Amino acid sequence: MPHEILINIFNMNTVGHQSPGLWKHPRDRSRAYRDLETWTGLARTLERGLVDGLFLADVLGVYDVYGGTPEAALRAGAQVPVNDPMLLVSAMAAVTEHLGFGVTCSLGNEQPYVLARRMSTLDHLTKGRMGWNVVTGYLDSAAKGMGQPQQLGHDRRYDQADDFMQAAYKLWEGSWQDDAVVLDLERRIFTDPGKVRRVRHSGEFYNVDAIHLCEPSPQRTPVLYQAGASGRGKKFAASNAECVFVNGPTARVVATYVKALREEAQAIGRSASDIRIFSMATVIAAETDAAAKAKLEDYRRYIDHEGTLALMSGWTGIDFSKYRLDDVLEHVQTEAMRTAIDNFTSSASDRKWTIRDIAEFGAIGGRGPVFVGSPASIADQLERWVDESGVDGFNLAYAVFPETFTDFIDVVIPELQRRGRYKTAYAPGTMRHKLFGKGPRLPSSHPAAAYRF
Amino acid sequence: MPHEILINIFNMNTVGHQSPGLWKHPRDRSRAYRDLETWTGLARTLERGLVDGLFLADVLGVYDVYGGTPEAALRAGAQVPVNDPMLLVSAMAAVTEHLGFGVTCSLGNEQPYVLARRMSTLDHLTKGRMGWNVVTGYLDSAAKGMGQPQQLGHDRRYDQADDFMQAAYKLWEGSWQDDAVVLDLERRIFTDPGKVRRVRHSGEFYNVDAIHLCEPSPQRTPVLYQAGASGRGKKFAASNAECVFVNGPTARVVATYVKALREEAQAIGRSASDIRIFSMATVIAAETDAAAKAKLEDYRRYIDHEGTLALMSGWTGIDFSKYRLDDVLEHVQTEAMRTAIDNFTSSASDRKWTIRDIAEFGAIGGRGPVFVGSPASIADQLERWVDESGVDGFNLAYAVFPETFTDFIDVVIPELQRRGRYKTAYAPGTMRHKLFGKGPRLPSSHPAAAYRF
Numbered sequence: 001m002p003h004e005i006l007i008n009i010f011n012m013n014t015v016g017h018q019s020p021g022l023w024k025h026p027r028d029r030s031r032a033y034r035d036l037e038t039w040t041g042l043a044r045t046l047e048r049g050l051v052d053g054l055f056l057a058d059v060l061g062v063y064d065v066y067g068g069t070p071e072a073a074l075r076a077g078a079q080v081p082v083n084d085p086m087l088l089v090s091a092m093a094a095v096t097e098h099l100g101f102g103v104t105c106s107l108g109n110e111q112p113y114v115l116a117r118r119m120s121t122l123d124h125l126t127k128g129r130m131g132w133n134v135v136t137g138y139l140d141s142a143a144k145g146m147g148q149p150q151q152l153g154h155d156r157r158y159d160q161a162d163d164f165m166q167a168a169y170k171l172w173e174g175s176w177q178d179d180a181v182v183l184d185l186e187r188r189i190f191t192d193p194g195k196v197r198r199v200r201h202s203g204e205f206y207n208v209d210a211i212h213l214c215e216p217s218p219q220r221t222p223v224l225y226q227a228g229a230s231g232r233g234k235k236f237a238a239s240n241a242e243c244v245f246v247n248g249p250t251a252r253v254v255a256t257y258v259k260a261l262r263e264e265a266q267a268i269g270r271s272a273s274d275i276r277i278f279s280m281a282t283v284i285a286a287e288t289d290a291a292a293k294a295k296l297e298d299y300r301r302y303i304d305h306e307g308t309l310a311l312m313s314g315w316t317g318i319d320f321s322k323y324r325l326d327d328v329l330e331h332v333q334t335e336a337m338r339t340a341i342d343n344f345t346s347s348a349s350d351r352k353w354t355i356r357d358i359a360e361f362g363a364i365g366g367r368g369p370v371f372v373g374s375p376a377s378i379a380d381q382l383e384r385w386v387d388e389s390g391v392d393g394f395n396l397a398y399a400v401f402p403e404t405f406t407d408f409i410d411v412v413i414p415e416l417q418r419r420g421r422y423k424t425a426y427a428p429g430t431m432r433h434k435l436f437g438k439g440p441r442l443p444s445s446h447p448a449a450a451y452r453f
Numbered sequence: 454m455p456h457e458i459l460i461n462i463f464n465m466n467t468v469g470h471q472s473p474g475l476w477k478h479p480r481d482r483s484r485a486y487r488d489l490e491t492w493t494g495l496a497r498t499l500e501r502g503l504v505d506g507l508f509l510a511d512v513l514g515v516y517d518v519y520g521g522t523p524e525a526a527l528r529a530g531a532q533v534p535v536n537d538p539m540l541l542v543s544a545m546a547a548v549t550e551h552l553g554f555g556v557t558c559s560l561g562n563e564q565p566y567v568l569a570r571r572m573s574t575l576d577h578l579t580k581g582r583m584g585w586n587v588v589t590g591y592l593d594s595a596a597k598g599m600g601q602p603q604q605l606g607h608d609r610r611y612d613q614a615d616d617f618m619q620a621a622y623k624l625w626e627g628s629w630q631d632d633a634v635v636l637d638l639e640r641r642i643f644t645d646p647g648k649v650r651r652v653r654h655s656g657e658f659y660n661v662d663a664i665h666l667c668e669p670s671p672q673r674t675p676v677l678y679q680a681g682a683s684g685r686g687k688k689f690a691a692s693n694a695e696c697v698f699v700n701g702p703t704a705r706v707v708a709t710y711v712k713a714l715r716e717e718a719q720a721i722g723r724s725a726s727d728i729r730i731f732s733m734a735t736v737i738a739a740e741t742d743a744a745a746k747a748k749l750e751d752y753r754r755y756i757d758h759e760g761t762l763a764l765m766s767g768w769t770g771i772d773f774s775k776y777r778l779d780d781v782l783e784h785v786q787t788e789a790m791r792t793a794i795d796n797f798t799s800s801a802s803d804r805k806w807t808i809r810d811i812a813e814f815g816a817i818g819g820r821g822p823v824f825v826g827s828p829a830s831i832a833d834q835l836e837r838w839v840d841e842s843g844v845d846g847f848n849l850a851y852a853v854f855p856e857t858f859t860d861f862i863d864v865v866i867p868e869l870q871r872r873g874r875y876k877t878a879y880a881p882g883t884m885r886h887k888l889f890g891k892g893p894r895l896p897s898s899h900p901a902a903a904y905r906f
Contacts, residue, residue, distance in 0.1 A: 013574065015643065021641065023643060024638050024641065031636070034577040034578070034668075034670075035577075035578075036543060036546055036547050036578045036579075039543075040547055060566075060567065060570070060666070061663070061666075062663075062664060062666070069646075070646070070649075070664060071646040074643070074644040074645075074646040074649055075641075075642050075643065075644065075645075075646055076641075076643060077643030077644060080644070080664075080666065081634075081644070081666060081667050081668040082666050082667075083570065083573065083574035083577060083666070083667055084570050084571050084574040086540065087539065087540065087542065087543055087571060087574050087575055087578065088543055088578070089540065089543070090489060090492075090540055090541055090542070090543050090544035091543035091544045091546065091547040091578070093489055093544065094489050094490075094493055094544040094547060094548075095547075109564060109566075109567045111562060111598075111599045111600070113513075113562075113598035113599050114513065114562045114598075114599070117513075117536065117537050118537050118540060120536065121466065121536040121537040121540050122540055124487040124488075124536060125487070125488075125489045125540065125541070125544070126489075141663060144661075144662040144663050145564075145566035145567075145661060145662070145663035145666075146564045146566050146567070146660075146661075147564070147659060147660030147661060147662075148660075181534075183484070185477050188474065188477065188528075188529075188757060189528050190468065190469075190476060190527070190528065190529060190530030191527040191528065191530060191533070191534070192527075192528075193522075193523070193524040193527040193528055196523075196527055206600060207599075207600030207601075208597075208598060208599075208600060209597040209598070209600075210514070210515075210594060210597050210598035211515060211523060211533075213513070213514075213515070213533065213534060213535050213536070213598075214534050214535075214536055215487075215534040217487075304641060
């Protein structure tokens with residue numbers, strides 16, 4: 001029997017998220033990211049669609065690699081302004097019962113002692129539906145906001161992340177025993193102090209000498225998301241991640257990554273099925289293939305090329321403002337750009353790409369595929385992608401908010417259900433239960449288990 | 454015409470808050486602090502009572518001055534475990550329209566760039582109902598959690614706070630012009646980059662070189678709460694605070710502070726009415742004076758003396774574990790203890806205090822008065838306190854949660870309304886509008902106004 005496909009919805013506390021310029025579309029409502037009703041409404045919609053999780057991206061800086069200033073990003077509304085995602089969770093949790101939350105928080109601007117409490121608080125409030133997308137940051141502009149001239153180098157950021165995770169695991173897994181809160185009315189004891197242990201962590205980047213401030217939450221360690229694609233990033237993900245978010249233009253490219261990641265996890269004693277992998281995709285669905293194509297064409301009229309290139313410059317480190325939109329890639333490309341372009345386009349394709357093509361490719365779809373068509377056609381494409389790549393599901397971005405999501409829920413999910421490739425009810429239990437069929441704690445094969453009380 | 458009395462409700466994302474041991478009372482529900490329903494239910498109740506604000510305290514450490522360990526605090530459930538308060542706001546905002554939120558966040562564990570975004574996010578989500586209680590921290594245990602051997606000295610913490618506030622004001626008030634987000638469909642411009650300014654702050658403690666990540670929120674700078682009582686703390690409050698939270702055992706003690714604070718604010722060009730002052734109090738109300746007294750006696754049976762002394766040890770720095778409960782104060786007291794005791798008791802009283810008395814005094818009422826009686830009697834006491842002390846209202850703590858609050862709302866508020874001392878409907882507008890009759894921005898007399906774009 002084929003596996004059910006997992007679905008995360010991808011969003012960010014900003015306008016337009018992955019689709020610069022589409023805020024101008026008459027039906028786009030992403031401009032209302034500032035309103036609580038937008039988020040409680042989205043959460044209700046996703047739970048109606050039995051969606052596994054809402055994955056919230058975040059950056060704590062602006063995209064200022066393009067032209068060396070944030071002007072292009074500001075003009076286009078390309079992930080700026082951007083509000084804090086973690087503060088949305090409790091409102092959405094209050095109107096849902098099953099939807100999971102995967103919230104991005106960069107290590108660079110938090111202490112383990114403080115972040116561990118934030119996550120435990122949300123795991124309590126959501127009754128075990130909290131996930132954390134561990135990111136190390138990639139924008140120097142974020143570091144500058146916090147008084148540093150630039151961020152740490154790429155591999156050093158992962159050293160820092162390793163240290164952070166150790167400290168956080170000790171707090172979540174090693175400070176309170178499950179039965180520490182005794183509520184003994186006779187002996188007048190709330191917590192048995194003998195069952196609470198001080199964490200002493202002395203690392204290269206972080207020191208902690210304290211008890212965790214929170215009593216045990218349902219999952220303890222939140223479900224851990226990660227998206228490391230580099231060698232060092234993949235190693236980190238193989239060691240720590242339970243859910244991995246992968247970007248790739250073709251199923252074949254993704255398959256290579258998936259295989260390597262699962263092997264690397266197995267090499268350190270984890271099971272290949274300990275990791276759920278989500279491939280980023282954008283689905284443009286309508287009743288017929290022709291209607292879906294027309295919808296995509298309509299969307300493309302609103303693309304902001306400069307804004308999209310500003311995002312891409314931030315992601316790749318290449319300043320695309322140095323080229324004209326009609327420049328053909330083979331004339332301008334450097335090795336760095338070749339590598340970057342491979343992240344956006346199918347290397348199998350032999351067409352000539354201009355900078356404009358790249359921008360249009362990026363503005364709808366980002367670094368993942370765009371599936372366009374009728375429900376049956378979409379379902380075919382999703383099934384094929386999953387079967388060829390070995391991923392467990394998708395992380396779906398929107399082009400027009402919330403239309404891209406409501407279209408998917410209203411017409412594609414019923415089709416997947418008919419095919420036995422999508423659940424017809426939520427499984428009981430915490431987010432970890434729902435994703436892995438067991439929980440609520442991390443499995444004993446996870447490195448964090450070594451820190452248990 | 455007498456002023457209407459302002460009411461804040463005082464709580465914390467923990468069990469028992471100011472009343473160690475009362476979690477054992479059969480009607481106490483503070484143990485359910487982990488559940489979202491507790492908070493959305495509280496928010497609805499407070500809005501029904503036309504309460505001005507929910508004031509959420511926080512500590513990012515444990516009370517381990519008592520005996521040099523957190524054991525007594527853990528055993529009693531004395532403000533440990535303690536979850537993050539800021540993450541509660543969006544859920545409560547979603548079920549209310551007018552209630553303000555004053556959330557405590559210590560400077561010591563945040564960067565201005567990051568905290569400014571958190572506050573702006575919540576000011577957007579609440580549509581201008583966000584307040585920030587600026588605290589510098591007082592527990593070494595919090596510093597140890599973040600890898601420092603101890604916190605900065607008292608006055609240095611205020612130097613740090615001054616630096617933090619300057620950076621935060623620049624981000625909130627000085628980075629975006631009101632009309633920076635233009636949403637120009639023709640020219641395809643979301644934000645006009647010419648109306649967004651990079652903040653460059655180079656201070657002793659904090660550096661920022663970044664634009665604020667959020668577009669202008671309704672209030673920009675959240676309503677600023679502070680509770681500085683020391684000379685240096687009072688100076689900080691006079692310069693920055695819009696709402697001040699004061700503790701004092703008698704109206705006369707509080708009056709002295711109120712007068713000095715308003716004078717200090719005026720000395721730097723602010724108006725005396727630019728600051729709303731809230732006196733901490735606990736109200737035990739019932740239909741008759743006798744029933745209220747019986748209720749208080751019932752509550753007192755559940756007091757945890759050791760837990761209360763653990764809190765007091767943290768607040769004062771005195772290790773009360775060195776004394777026995779029956780020790781009479783005049784035999785044990787040092788000058789430091791005399792000063793501390795004066796914070797808990799009326800200095801006018803000439804009774805002999807034992808350590809036990811102090812604990813019982815502290816467990817219900819904390820460092821403020823306890824008003825006990827029928828609605829009419831309570832209203833008399835509240836009116837007298839306001840008129841004698843010059844405060845604008847109260848910050849009401851609970852003994853039993855939420856009973857202390859629901860009693861107040863159900864029987865005392867109607868009595869105050871009959872006397873014309875409490876509003877009968879919320880005023881329109883932001884939290885600042887509601888508190889000061891004008892807004893939504895800080896008045897031009899506030900020092901932050903100097904940083905405007």
